[in-house]
Amino acid sequence: MAETAWPSEQLVIAAQRGDIASVTALVSGSYPGVRRFAHTLCATPEDAEDAAQEALIILYRKIGTLRASGALASWMFRIVRNECLRRLRLVGHRPAPVADIATASAEDEVLQRLEAGRVAEAIAALPADQRHVLIMRDIQGFPGRAVADALGLSTAAMKSRLHRARASVHRTLRGGMIDG
Incomplete structure (x- = not known):
């Protein structure tokens, strides 16, 4: 299984210091990992996409609050997890559409x-x-x-x-x- 690399610690540090180009690169570089987390944690693909977007917004707004620059992946995992759980609690589990209605009974x-x-x-x-x-x-x-x-x-x-x-x-x- 190929693993997506997270942005470098140097990029995180530059983003924490307020460098706009670094913040932009950090958000776009984090997207693949955040999206992967969301799709494995959320109940539906729609919730996963929304949770990933929300997590990236939080990353953009709060990168300065990350205490350990090497902990980006675990921080983002917690944000995505919390967002997925919040969506599950608020909306409840929305079932995925059934692919073939003719073969599955309502029961x-x-x-x-x-x-x-x-x-x-x-x-x-x-x-x-x-x-x-x-x-x-x-x-x-x-x-x-x-x-x-x-x-x-x-x-x-x-x-x-x-x-x-x-x-x-x-x-x-x-x-x-x-x-x-």
């Missing part, structure tokens, strides 16, 4: 929407450290070592958090099932 569509919403809620309810590992490993598909490195964890700690996250999501989803 199947409702069940699919309910299940997707339950999964999104279960993931959103995880503690942040577990949610980050689960999203990066299981949704984004990053290798375990890459996830551990990105989050500053040992491989063992990453695996432990991933296991706890998966178990928690499984318990949440299993607890809400209706036995027939």
Whole structure:
């Protein structure tokens, strides 16, 4: 999996100092990573695009508040995550349009929407450290070592958090099932 490079620390520092050209380059250089985060975290593609745009606006307005110039990716991840969660809470999960109406019954569509919403809620309810590992490993598909490195964890700690996250999501989803 090819990984998009984030803008350099020197560019971040120049942007923090108010250099307009650097701020512009920082925002445009951050777009691919921000967009990728948004599409893996938000419930719908529309919400993802809106969250990515909002995150870039926040980056533009508040770059001076970033304390560690090397922490741009994790800062942006938190902004995107918070924006996706805000949209999920405000609007609720809007189901994606069904591709082939003729093959899916109304009951199947409702069940699919309910299940997707339950999964999104279960993931959103995880503690942040577990949610980050689960999203990066299981949704984004990053290798375990890459996830551990990105989050500053040992491989063992990453695996432990991933296991706890998966178990928690499984318990949440299993607890809400209706036995027939």
